[in-house]
Amino acid sequence: MTTQQIKVPATYMRGGTSKGVFFRLQDLPQACQQPGEARDKLLLRVIGSPDPYGKQIDGMGGATSSTSKTVILSKSSQADHDVDYLFGQVSIDKAFVDWSGNCGNLSSAVGSFAVASGLVDSARVPHNGVCVVRIWQANIGKTIIAHVPITDGLVQETGDFELDGVTFPAAEVVLEFLDPADEGEDGAAGSMFPTGNLVDDLEVPGIGTLKATLINAGIPTIFVNADSIGYTGCELQDHINSDAEALKKFETIRAHGAVKMGLIKHIDEAAKRQHTPKVAFVAPPQTYTSSSGKVVQAEGVDLLVRAMSMGKLHHAMMGTAAVAIGTAAAVPGTLVNLAAGGIEREAVRFGHPSGTLRVGAQAVMENGQWAVKKAIMSRSARVLMEGWVRVPGDTL
Incomplete structure (x- = not known):
């Protein structure tokens, strides 16, 4: 030894x-x-x-x-x-x-x-x-x-x-994520929306059929509406992470969404692919108090988003998921865009557990499919x- x-x-x-x-x-x-x-x-x-x-x-x-x-x-x-x-x-x-x-x-x-x-x-x-x-x-x-x-x-x-x-x-530090969609081999047929739909019916045994936007942009992400799974979009970490049943529910949604996105062939494979896809839930703007005690005013954000990472609610927002949020918000008709008012936009400011974040993205229709050339956000x-x-x- x-x-x-x-x-x-x-x-x-x-x-x-x-x-x-x-x-x-x-x-x-x-x-x-x-x-x-x-x-x-x-x-x-x-x-x-x-x-x-x-x-x-x-x-x-x-x-x-x-x-x-x-x-x-x-x-x-x-x-x-x-x-x-x-x-x-x-x-x-x-x-x-x-x-x-x-x-x-x-x-x-x-x-x-x-x-x-x-x-x-x-x-x-x-x-x-x-x-x-x-x-x-x-x-x-x-x-x-x-x-x-x-x-x-x-x-x-x-x-x-x-x-x-x-x-x-x-x-x-300003970051530009070029061509953030179309993840090739890792992203089910290599398209931004792997099922071809902006909104899918995602059947999740024990939970029901959920409306979901499945997107490959920044990182493969499954978006669902907060109210469809019993939440408001104002939740902080302890609301979710202290609830074993809630965590189990999110993992079940993630596994079935991964299969529908073509990332895995069977839900059992999800356990060995913990990092992707992500699950996030969205809601229209509401005023809430962030984890730091700062009040986030409804009029200061376009929508609310909470995201799961490695089986737990993230304390803020993953950068790659922010790219997915910005990209989905730029495409009219996605759940993210609808939660943000359903209007055309090139940037979105969303509320997360720690506060707010702004991300920009421009979506264009090319050959009958949505595409985004780049997403931009600032970090440090x-x-x-x-x-x-x-x-x-x-x-x-």
Whole structure:
């Protein structure tokens, strides 16, 4: 048995309303520089999973879906891109790393990390201004453009941009998700609406037949109306996460929606695909009090959205789900668009448990199908710690 721990260079970063451990591919142990069991074992041990106590005490994870995340970056293998970005969502209580989707929140930290760690050509980094980092999102084969502020040749992390769900202000990072729909092989026939419908009848045994908008944009997402499942859209985390029956209900909806979207063939496969699809419920604007105690006024938002991530209600909103919300809101007739008033729009501001978020998207009809060229939103990112993460030598 190896008694010494392995040291791996790593950076702990906040991106949007998430946190994760970032690695350069070249810094990983040789056996972990390609996909497979060794890589997954390393990342599980780094985060502290699987943990039957659900706390991730013996690792870097924070025991929530928002803080049980890993990122691997390398110089891009794709033309006209700076960096390849691979995201691993680590299960908390199971020995499983889900590679099926992107993390939109951590996407906001990718550009900053890439610049700071030398993965972006120095000739492309201004001494002062904004560095445009071209990111290849390897999980889903999509391009993300990050606009990273630079001051005196270094990434500018501090600033006055405020993001609901994050306690302190920071520098604004604008993200463009190009062609966020059509996820190819991972997205059932590769269309924005995999069933061909803006609204489907989703039959869920034990729950009933729900109206649902099934969309592949940012991340595969199942939207249902809040009132159809007994909610108002004003719920905070404790309303859902303390209710075992509610969590079971959402997982059942997710599994049946995944089958209808063509992401899995049988509902039993959903357990091994925890990261995607997401389930979200929408409602027209109402005034409510957010988790911070701030009152969100009905007139200040276009609709309310609550989303599930890794089996629990998210404390704010996943970045990729925000892309799905913005995209669906831009298409007349979806449940998201209808909850937002049913009008044509190029941007939407929605209320979530921590406050509000604005995301822009333009939808166009091409060859009889809806398409969105890009979705835009602002986030922020900051390095929390850098150095080495350690794991026991017998991990690999």
